[in-house]
Amino acid sequence: MIDELRAIVGDAYALTGADLAGWSQDWTGTYQFNPLAVVRPANTGEVAQIVKWANRTGTAIVPVSGNTGLSGGTRAEGALMLSLDRMNAIREVRPESRIAIVEAGVILSNLHDAAEAEDLIFPLTFGAKGSAMIGGCLSTNAGGSNVLRYGNTRDLVLGIEAVLPNGEVMEIMSELHKDNSGYNLKHLLIGAEGTLGIITAAVLKLHPKPRAYATAMVAVPTLPDALVLLNRLQQETGGAVEAFEYMPRKHVEVYCQIKPDAREPFEDPQDVNILVEVGATAPRDCTPGPDGQVPVAAYLEQVLAGMFEEGMLLDAVVAQNEAQRRGMWERREAAAEIAMSRRPVVVNDIAVPLDKVAPFLERMETVLPKVDPGAEPIIVSHLGDGNVHYTVWPASQDPQVHDAIMEAVEDEVLAMGGSFSAEHGIGTSKLPSMRRRKNPVALQAMKAIKAALDPNGILNPGKLLP
């Protein structure tokens, strides 16, 4: 059986036995598993051959790229892992069309660099950017810190190439901004977590690189004050806020504990710490004035000054250079590391309407101790789009209590019109939520689509759909 795989990818790229050591857990370490084997195809043709082989032999395939997911989407007990890491070519960056054509194994930060070399950006970004790969970003419709301005991953994708569950290659690598020719299979595969096809390449949108940023750490008394700051900034800049990230005091404390050279953002520790960034591309916003100040920084300072006068601002630090800006971002991007620094851990990635973030967190202060006295929440939030990473360090070691925590979170979220899964996806860990909470008519339709496209249940079985 393995011999057939070796014949497809070459001996060196079909791993078994002791060679599987590095392939038997996800990044979080929550899921440990024994894959049947790992194959590392070099191109789309090899991926297609492997999928056809899997249909013939009835073998489950778990596609994996950067393996940085937080929901156990790459758990591969007894399955064949198909790694896209060798398909790592940036085929083209075409600045005049503002597109990049890339393979699934391209590391996100490598694409960042390639775009920046052309004075463009690929805006998708998050903590794991140095190891996450494009295939996984698309398959999970990754979110991150710039969704407020540029949308989720799916908003940055023009076309895809994918191997469908029957082993056929679907080449819909459109570069077009308008294409209404049948069902939108691109959007169906994006976010399908590898259960409907293996995305092997994509045409991605690039955006002009902001020529100036204004970045600040701001402390406000309450979360509603933070929303006032956000709205004023959006109004002042015409919607140029790129990121608006909330870090509670505890996030900052743990960051300083696990990073010995880390610094507090303010002299006095604060409860509501906001990282705000405004980007500007137009000359009128980027060209320094007679005082040397860039206009975009002036807009930010003006709004901050106004709020300070009104007593709605406790402290603020504006980044004076790129190093200070980087430092602010590192504090935020350590979030996954912070969350995973203690075990056990219950990861909740939820979204609610913006004005419900504060009521949700308030409710949880009452609810959580009832479910697990002594449990500690370790929270961080993409506040600008209502996405809260409500991670919990439970006091109890009992998995049933952990599930009860998740269920309590779901109760509050759904009562507020929210979603139990904002950007991390379902994978393995959110299957109970999906079973309990997803609209049953929608769930039925999803199952019908899965059965129609993957009748043998080859691709990432047991994920996403309960």
Next chain:
Amino acid sequence: MIDELRAIVGDAYALTGADLAGWSQDWTGTYQFNPLAVVRPANTGEVAQIVKWANRTGTAIVPVSGNTGLSGGTRAEGALMLSLDRMNAIREVRPESRIAIVEAGVILSNLHDAAEAEDLIFPLTFGAKGSAMIGGCLSTNAGGSNVLRYGNTRDLVLGIEAVLPNGEVMEIMSELHKDNSGYNLKHLLIGAEGTLGIITAAVLKLHPKPRAYATAMVAVPTLPDALVLLNRLQQETGGAVEAFEYMPRKHVEVYCQIKPDAREPFEDPQDVNILVEVGATAPRDCTPGPDGQVPVAAYLEQVLAGMFEEGMLLDAVVAQNEAQRRGMWERREAAAEIAMSRRPVVVNDIAVPLDKVAPFLERMETVLPKVDPGAEPIIVSHLGDGNVHYTVWPASQDPQVHDAIMEAVEDEVLAMGGSFSAEHGIGTSKLPSMRRRKNPVALQAMKAIKAALDPNGILNPGKLLP
């Protein structure tokens, strides 16, 4: 049979016999048909009952809202037409969340008015806005003139409610900007032309209303010069160009013929007429300077002046007030009326990469006369997104020649990496293109999805999929 429908919607809203007079053709008049009956349900529950009835009786349903489509998507020979026109409530406009919750029968311009009353806009707009309805906009993923800035219809939709082919109501009326909980059924139904479900309501994104517009008619020597204008304006304004529309001389001529009180845009007729509009929301762009001029108008004039000096601009008229702006838009929005003012007519709605618009049109000057000597193209283009309405008035009356024209257009479009259907959809008229040109693997997957969700073939059969 009809009695059962009467029992669902009430006697007055199940039409048969002579009452069908107004329901037996599409807006273009290309398709004439005899529906079995027309039902006009009052709410989603009634829609669901009708679809269940159709499954029991094996009756085909053709959903219809504004009936302004250009591809024959509402052809209903022997089928039950289900009109959404009575479901016309704007349930809510929530300015603080920038959303509108509307039913499928809401007329697009009524939603425009409701949004503007809150100082917001629903950016989707096109000529038929006074009769097109939201259900049809979503089902066809309508494009229009503001895609460049705000995206296609699907980019403006947060959640939907739909009746699936089995008669179940799928309520995924999310207001969230992040929601990764399973396959994206919203995007699957948007653009599915009523073949996978009947969209009955939606949560739509609203945008801040630009406080100032700068709108101009510009004549440039060539289409590549127009792209220089577009790029410079985007750079100068940080991407604030809302519309960039190309009207060849012939469009203007026919407009003046069919509208007796119409005026030429320039003193001397020009070949390459561009309608350009820039919108601004930020105070710095909207607040008039000491000279009374709004900054956004100054940016436009500065770019135009630069190009005039370089000899890349033949003439330009900047709208001085809202009436002049309206006049410029009316000329553009008459495009469908202009195209349909002569019969027969072959409608081609294609998209190519931006820099391929000029080569495409040039190639067609050679190709078209070979297929049908004497055929006249009547062209208009959303140049900013590469979408060309390459309508042809054929000399021949032979439908086979008309199809040959379509096929010749497809040849050129596909050779340039384009799509044979940009924003009008497939409906009936583009089924031959879909059969000939759509990626066969994608087409197979679409058919599998259709069969899985609509095993009895109830919803809009014979449309979209060949």
